[in-house]
Amino acid sequence: MRRTLFGILSFACLLLAFPAAGRWKIQYFYDQNDSSLSISDFRFPSPQFGIALGVIMGKKGHKSVAVITRDTGGSWDLSPLQEPGLSLFFLDASTGWMVSQKGHIWKTVDAARSWSQAGLSGIRATPLRVFFLDETRGWLLCDQKQVYSTADGGRSWQPLLAAARPELPSTDSLYTVAAFFNRDAGLLAGWSRPADRRSPEPDLAFARPSPAATLLLATVDGGKNWSFRSFPSLGQIASARFLGADTALLLVHRPDPRSSAPSEILSLDLKTFQHRPLYSNKDRWITDIEFAGPGRLLAAAIDQAGRAPTPAIPSKLKVLESADLKEWTEMEVDYRADAARAILAVPEPAHAWLATDTGMILQLVQNR
Template sequence: MLGSTGFTPGPGLSWQLTDTGSTARFRGLAPVSSTVAWAAGSAGTVLRTIDGGRSWSSVGPADAAALQFRDIEAFDARTAVALTIGAGEESRVYRTSDGGRTWDESFRNTDPAAFYDCLDFSGRRHGLALSDPVGGKFRILATRDGGRTWQVRPTGGMPAALPGEFAFAASGTCLVTQGHNAWFATGGGSVSRVFASRDGGRSWRVSETPIPGGPSAGVYGLAFRDGRHGLAVGGDYVTPEAAPDGAAVSRDGGRRWTVSRTVPGEYRSGVAWTGRRGVALAVGPTGSDVSFDGGVSWRRFDGGSFDAVACATDGSCWASGEAGRIARLKR
């Protein structure tokens, strides 16, 4: 049983830490199955396991040691696309099709005003990446060939950003996609918001959420079970032990959001549906929570520190975070 003392786990739930042999902070996480998973983090580190976490291989690009990976999407044991963050040329996309033995740099940002935060794929070919506002509007990068090439989308269909508004590169879940649907979450401004697209990221509408905004506060993570049922979590990373109204639910595709009846009460950076109807997980540096009712109420089950959480299509769930921490969920 993992986590800080003093917490009673939820029914049958606990994190089982794996020995990664790394001290990197892993905010990018991409489980493929109960046996195959990828993680990406600080100091250009990318890890891969093909035996359920019993062993991990360091497979990051040789030229990325000075960069910070914040997101990774994987399709199988051989193919993955990873994003590094930062202003200007520090924002890059890498792709591998041989299990990380070699990587192609498929995109390098050349606009000093752009800063890419997260990416996601709906299927093996179509993917989007999100940049903080450039010229007053968030910027979308798109691929149609599995991340081999990328194109910056026109911003004509993007609503204007609020003063100070940006996205958080905290867990790889500030942007999520599902078929032609896509959503991204924001903070930094006077309110936190969720942008939604029904046409693959060409046009967007935006709605406010009840999760408080602020210079370091807002929505940090999104998860959608389908085109209607969504979860949002966040808070303020500067004050992680207090996050009033830090979780919200939507039942209409992100048009309207309501505060969860019982919130985690602390800052949460990542959220994921487990594949079991109505069951979801949320994680942050002060602990992990589970919801059995679609995000309406949350219950703490672990006190350990994690930044990201994700579940594979086979129902296996993983979490990752600071000091090389990567764990699998035991039920």
């Protein structure tokens, strides 16, 4: 009897630790005949409050908007923005920053009900992403191999000298990803690639499928000191998450038709800076990774079976999960969902969300 009871309790614990896989259900879709919505970034600062940056494109022009829920996804509303958003960061459920596609920074202190333009004193590059560790300390990731730090909540910015390596080309080196495990351990990442001599235009140079070097700045003291590492030909950093204080997971992109792993999830030891592959599939273009509880990793991907390695047009949305970073399974996704890029947001394990560049927002719901 005791063994039977022990077995039942053990099984119940396993169910609690590893909940049913569930399925991804569309909860919002901008479905209009004369216009479309492209989402560029997506965050859930709290289980109740979610926000997606987007641009509505129609015959009458473009309109910058935010798609917002304040009731755990029960309803979604369009809110106008003064500029098209590029990236988002929220410190808590009220305070957040938006980097616009025009290179400006906007701040909210009331959960995106209003925005005010923040200053860019001292910035000599185009901002791409902002990250704050607390109300005063933050970093601004830019192009031209520039990173800036602030100690006064963004009122002033100073260049982070460790980022501007002399051996890197200024026009083709940029920092795009920030992640912290706690108040001490963190990383800033980006990539660098020589410009195509046949094309002086930066946009064309970045689109060239040549190998990119991964750039990494790591700190163990909350950003007081940074160590720099570069990994030649490793790829473009698309996302980073901490597995532990000494281990980071990196999502890298290699937009080269000849690559055997166009997108790949890697594990990086931050003590030795050794990396090892965790997952890649030439038929799955991975666009984001996010933890949904301890040890459970989700990966948003685009079905590229029978296509070029990188999506030129939207294709079927796929979501993979792993509880041990060794075995990966594909989850059930609404058959209508397609995208060229998808972004995950998980405010807590019981609430997982995903937004696509095709104007869809999906929620992970439990199977019944």
